[in-house]
Amino acid sequence: MKRLALIVPIIVFAIVACDFLEEHYPAPDVRLLRFTPLARYIYYSTRTVYIDTAAFVPLNSVDGYISSAFYEFYDSQDNQIGTRTEPIELNFFIRGRVDTSAPETTYILNLGIPISDVTDYLKETGQSGAKAKVFFTIEDAYGHGKEDTISGDFGLYMLKETYVSVSVDPESIPVGGEATITGNLTDLSGYPISGDTIFFNADKDSLTAGYAITDVAGNAKVKLIGKTPGVTNITAFHRYASQPARTTVIVY
Secondary structure: HHHHHHHHHHHHHHHHHHHHHHHHOOOEEEEEEEOOEEEEEEOOOOOOOEEEEEEEOOOOOOOOEEEEEEEEEEEOOOEEEOOOOOOOEEEEEEEEOOOOOOOOEEEEEEEEEEEEEHHEEEEEEOEEEEEEEEEEEEEEOOOOOEEEEEEEEEEEEEEEEEEEEEEEEOEEEEOEEEEEEEEEEEEEEOOOOOOOOEEEEEEOOOOOOOEOOOOOOOOEEEEEEEOOOOEEEEEEEOOEEEEEEEEEEEOO
């Protein structure tokens, strides 16, 4: 009985001690040392951007690992775009700080972030930029359920440079005839830009309009009425295109 009386308090003490340690076990403490890029230029066609480098250093001796990342996006007025993304599973070990003068650095390179919601939103609203905020979850490596969350952010800026082309059908018309002038507008990745304006000019003859609005395929159309025999030069241009597009119509 005496031996049992001694064992029971020892067991109780061990359980209490384990609970105390579990409750008071420190969480990993990690700092985001470097996060690049500070900004990305995007087009309407951009669907994924990449974090070049995310560098992490431990601030305490607790081993941990980066278990996941999720993202939030905000417009220029700090309104959230869409909802928080589902966490992306990661598995990058971070060794706790032992040598205070030279802690080990853990790197994540070329982490892809889907931004379809952002580019669609910027296209719909006409805004020129947004902010991406990336959250990393670091869990302790011992299964105690302790974690740290750190974040980095970078800008997303819509490139306004566009590419415009122009075609004519038919390429020759009689005096009094009509030809359809079609301008096509895309970003530099070839993604069609709808709801924008292409301007047209003819050095001779008459256009039914000096501009037209692009459809979902990026096309805008006007008519040319042949009045003067010879070659008529047609120019199509857009405010963000680096150069106009040109074609000709023969009137006979």
